[in-house]
Amino acid sequence: MTLFQHLDERTPMTGRLAMGVEYDGSGYCGWQFLKHAPSVQASLEEALAKVASTPIRIHASGRTDSGVHATRQIIHFDAPVPRSQKAWVFGTNANLPRxxxxxxxxxxxxxxxxxxxxxxxxxxxxxxxxxxxxxxxRANVTWCRDPLDADAMHRAAQALVGEHDFSSFRAAGCQSKTPWRHLHFIEVHRHGPLVVVDVQGNAFLHHMIRNIVGALVTVGRGERGDDYLSELMALKNRRLADVTAPACGLHFVDSLYDEHWGLPREPLGPNLLAFLGEWTGERALPDCPMVEFRRGRPLAASQEAT
Structure with a gap:
């Protein structure tokens, strides 16, 4: 996929459609629809309904919290009427906020x-x-005026890689049935004044990444050592853990699928980090039961239960 792709304006697109969506989450309660506050989902469904002249219900690859941004939120919906590729993209964007x-x-x-x-x-x-x-x-980074040791933060973060109980890093109101998650990798790198925490996993608990970053900043400031994240995880108690980092610095940058779905590849966001040159889907996925199961490959019953 190139940065500039021709949009077909003649061929009707019907059936199930997938879309890539980008948003600044500053003005929203998060992705999911809520009655008492504006959401990204509600804005997008309203715009799609205007293009289709009928209500449309969409489903997303993951929910983001209030104030969190996304550069590659993947959604799908069943198109109730035929519209061209250009109409679905340009028509929807014409009815969306900026x-x-x-x-x-x-x-x-x-x-x-x-x-x-x-x-x-x-x-x-x-x-x-x-x-x-x-x-x-100011709207898409978190400011830290104290010098940070990115190398120390990276070393401390490696204790989280793999499948663990992340109770110490889940919000008190988290509704997940289990605190267990599988982190594929977590890296911390400095690029001039930018310190970037890059993390991929099968899924994440409520506020999990922001709670991890809060602890990593404590390490980066030199207030705690390389074992700090390992010590917090062993406690399995959020009340004994560190602060929650602000939402404004967090970006949902990729949702990965099996190659056979043929979803477009694009530069990994946010654009502030475009100089890194990485595109979506470049990192290899671990050989684990969940990945194999969702790829539709046969597994032993004992593996499917994990």
């Missing part, structure tokens, strides 16, 4: 599901580490 945009749309088979077929989700947390407060980047 902080939400559709990047692409493609036809998928009826058994595709943006949430249940996802093999992994990837986030990037961006810290601006400099003495003066941010101006142009």
């Amino acid at each position: 902080d939400i945009a559709v990047r692409w749309v493609t036809e998928v088979s009826d058994d595709f599901h943006s949430r249940f077929k996802a093999l992994a989700r990837r986030y990037r947390y961006v810290l601006l580490n400099q003495p003066s407060r941010p101006v142009l980047e």
